[in-house]
Amino acid sequence: MRADFTEMEMMTIACARRIGNEDIVFCGTGLPLLGAMMAKKTHAPNCVIFFETGALDPALDEIPLTVGDSRVMHGASQNGSLLDAFFYMQNSRTGPNVLGILSGAQIDPYGNLNSTVIGDYDKPDARLPGSGGACDVASLVGRTRIFMKHEKRRFVEQLDYMTSPGWLRGIGSRSEVGLPRGGPELVITTLGVLDFDESTRRMRLSSHYSYAEPDGIQESTGFKLDTSHSKEEENPTLEELEALREVVDPLRLILK
Amino acid sequence: MVTAKLMTSSEAISKFVCASSSISLGGFTVNRNPMALVHEIIRQEIGNLHVMMHSGSQALDLLIGAGLVRFLEIAYGANGRFASTCIRFRKAVQDGSLQVEDYSNFQMSLRFLAGAMGVPYLPTYAGLGSDIISKWGFSKKQRSTVESLPNEKLIVTSNPFNSIPEQLVIVPAANPDVTLLHVQQASAEGLIRIEGLAFADIEQARAAEHVIVTCEELVPSDQLRKESWHNSLPHLLVDAVVHHPYGAHPTACFLYYDYDAAHLNDYRSLAEDDESFEAYLTRHITSLESFHDYVKLIGTKHLGSLLASKELGYARREH
Structure with a gap:
């Protein structure tokens, strides 16, 4: 087993470490799903993974490549519908316990996300897929976390389009517009983990990976970050790397 | 006349879909796209369509690429690892030939639910502030x-x-003129059985004026009525039934076959270029008489490699 690791592996493991046994994890596909699968196959076997298509707690013997993949259906506790999945995100029993993992092309200092267009909405430079269920998850569930490639062009002061609401304009603004709960807890990136100041809900650096310095992370961020409280995140252990490479993604479908 | 609903896809499309129709497509990203029916719309060049979708992928991308869509109400135009944004969708929006209205998946599902209920609207918190x-x-x-x-x-x-x-x-509320579905089993009477995730197919069907269904297996109604609690839609809602094995290819049909990863990956690169996309449409759709010829073109050997394990519902990947 190689002890060296890639940025993708580091951020996936940083995600997995922060998922607990009690979490009901809403996931898309790609790295966030690997993080959730890794948690489930190691320290959090009782966490529940579910998808917006209506598949709840599937066996995940193989990695699904979209949330409509038949691999999310096999061995599930329920195969329902889109409506079922969105109902679980907001009814009083399960909604507050759902941990949603999201991503986007752009993020702003308050964790709002854009996955719709780059440029002007009416004449976009680049058209992106759109919300899918991301806006719904960001609006409805108890807690969200965000996966981002840490690049200056992605961490911007002003989004081109706000697809998914984070803390909007800061403290208090979610309840002002009527969002009942939720908001982003963490942003897990290729360079470190960020959280949100409790008094302002503005993003700040919480930890940096061993290969990234807080100053360098500021350089890769298009807005001012408080980096003064950042701690170094532990490198992946051999056990973690083995679980990720050999158990979760042995065919390297996501980890290239 | 229970057999009156049984017809070819050519008959079903020409009977229920016309220029400027509003349509919705069942399935989700790589699963149960109504490909056979969409091929037929392209063959008949029925244009100026208004498409209402939650998460569209292959079927939608072909319709857009063929230049047949005027208005699109959608939540997501991508195909997971096979296309981070659907290629012809992206191009059409960027060059201004397609007008899009963005919603979220829950909002679109609720819109179909409202349509199915016959009420004008439904409330949610989803999207506030966005x-x-x-x-x-x-x-x-x-x-x-x-x-x-x-x-x-x-x-x-x-x-x-x-x-x-x-x-x-x-x-x-969203009330499409026609909803197009591909399902596992149907009967000539119009009974429908969907296995695995239903996505929003049921709401989309209930909201529509007409419903056309293609199926992997055409089975006797008696057989479906024997365990009617497993049925997904009653015969009352279904106008046309077409027997089209592999009718969702290259997307998957749970328990029957997996998605065709090679085909979807090839498509992603060829769809980037207008000429090779046109050539794809010609070779796979417009030069053919029917979807049965498409199935022959793809070939039984290749399709055989996609066959799903009945236990898993998909084809196990080779290590």
């Missing part, structure tokens, strides 16, 4: 002139039951 509410793709004028478009995109309103102010967003 640009999905504030930015519109269709102007008020277009909305007032195109009958299938709602007059407003979304409206933020307050909870009339509560004395403390509480905001909600109301989504307009």
Whole structure:
């Protein structure tokens, strides 16, 4: 087993470490799903993974490549519908316990996300897929976390389009517009983990990976970050790397 | 006359879909796209369509690429690892030939549910504070002139039951002229059985004026009525039934076959180029008589490699 690791592996493991046994994890596909699968196959076997298509707690013997993949259906506790999945995100029993993992092309200092267009909405430079269920998850569930490639062009002061609401304009603004709960807890990136100041809900650096310095992370961020409280995140252990490479993604479908 | 619903895809499409129809497509990303029916729309060159979708992928991308879609109301135009944004969708929006109205998946599902219930709207918290509410793709004028478009995109309103102010967003009902589905089993009478995830197929069918269904297996109604609690839609809602094995290819059909990863990967690169995309349409659709010829073109050997394990519902990947 190689002890060296890639940025993708580091951020996936940083995600997995922060998922607990009690979490009901809403996931898309790609790295966030690997993080959730890794948690489930190691320290959090009782966490529940579910998808917006209506598949709840599937066996995940193989990695699904979209949330409509038949691999999310096999061995599930329920195969329902889109409506079922969105109902679980907001009814009083399960909604507050759902941990949603999201991503986007752009993020702003308050964790709002854009996955719709780059440029002007009416004449976009680049058209992106759109919300899918991301806006719904960001609006409805108890807690969200965000996966981002840490690049200056992605961490911007002003989004081109706000697809998914984070803390909007800061403290208090979610309840002002009527969002009942939720908001982003963490942003897990290729360079470190960020959280949100409790008094302002503005993003700040919480930890940096061993290969990234807080100053360098500021350089890769298009807005001012408080980096003064950042701690170094532990490198992946051999056990973690083995679980990720050999158990979760042995065919390297996501980890290239 | 229970067999009156049984027809070819050519007959079903020419009977129920016409220029400027509003349609919705069943399935989700790589699963159960109504490919056979979409091929037939392309063969018959029925254009100026208004498509209402939650998460569209292969079937939608072909319709857009063939230049047949005028208005699109959608939540997501991508195909997971096979296309981070659907290629012809992306190009059409960027070059201004396709007008899009963005919603979220829950909002679109609720819109179909409202349509299915026969009510004009339903409320949710989803989207409050986002640009999905504030930015519109269709102007008020277009909305007032195109009958299938709602007059407003979304409206933020307050909870009339509560004395403390509480905001909600109301989504307009979606009632497509025709919903196109591909399912595992159907009978000539129009009984439908979907296995695995239903996605929003049921709401989309209930909201529509007409429903066309293609199926992997055509089975006797008696057989489906024997365990009717497993059925997904009653015969009353289904107008046409077409027997099309592999009717979702290159997307998957749970328990029958997996998605065709090689085909989808090839498509992603060829769709980038206008000429090779045209050549794809010609070779796979417009030069052929029917979807049965497409199945022959793909070939039984290749299709055999996609066959799903009945236990898993998909084809196990080779290590």
